[in-house]
Amino acid sequence: MEIKDLLNPEGNNEGNKKEKESPLKSLELDLKFYDESIKEVALEIISEGISEYPIFVAHQHELNLGEPILDKEELNTSWSIHASTIEEFTEKGLVQPDKRDRFEKQYKDPYAFMCVFVIVPEGANFVFYPYQ
Numbered sequence: 746m747e748i749k750d751l752l753n754p755e756g757n758n759e760g761n762k763k764e765k766e767s768p769l770k771s772l773e774l775d776l777k778f779y780d781e782s783i784k785e786v787a788l789e790i791i792s793e794g795i796s797e798y799p800i801f802v803a804h805q806h807e808l809n810l811g812e813p814i815l816d817k818e819e820l821n822t823s824w825s826i827h828a829s830t831i832e833e834f835t836e837k838g839l840v841q842p843d844k845r846d847r848f849e850k851q852y853k854d855p856y857a858f859m860c861v862f863v864i865v866p867e868g869a870n871f872v873f874y875p876y877q
Contacts, residue, residue: 768865771823772803773874776861779815779826780877783859786814786828791855796830798852800871804864810837829862 776783783801790799802811803824811829815822831848834840839862840848852860858873 768805768823769863772863775817775822775824775826776803776859776874777877778820778822780859782815783826784876787855787859790828790830796832797855798831798849798860799855800829800831800834800860800862802827802829802862802864806864808864810839834862 787799787801790796800811801814802808803826805817805824808825808827811827811833813825814828815826817823817825831840831845831852835842835845853873856876858875861872861874863870863872
């Protein structure tokens with residue numbers, strides 16, 4: 746799934762513009778701002794042999810998943826980012842062991858894309874966002 750699909754999942758409803766704007770628009774801005782830091786952590790996770798599948802968890806509330814790497818309060822942004830891996834997601838039951846193969850096959854090149862697990866009040870989803 747691409748981030749643009751999450752930004753406006755029901756098509757372009759210009760008439761509803763006055764309704765609450767999607768928080769995912771601010772996520773895209775933050776991901777651009779965080780780009781270099783996230784890529785550096787991803788490459789470190791891979792090069793140190795921790796995992797071939799780094800996952801970055803984007804959230805706006807308290808969270809007990811992964812290691813905090815970018816805090817919205819400290820950086821005056823809208824989203825915090827935690828670094829995790831497919832191994833932790835499997836261990837915590839977020840990715841079922843029998844679905845892990847499927848996830849790994851769909852995982853995009855970690856040198857070109859960040860894998861972001863976006864958590865919003867409506868739910869959560871994986872997004873592959875290209876590095877700038």
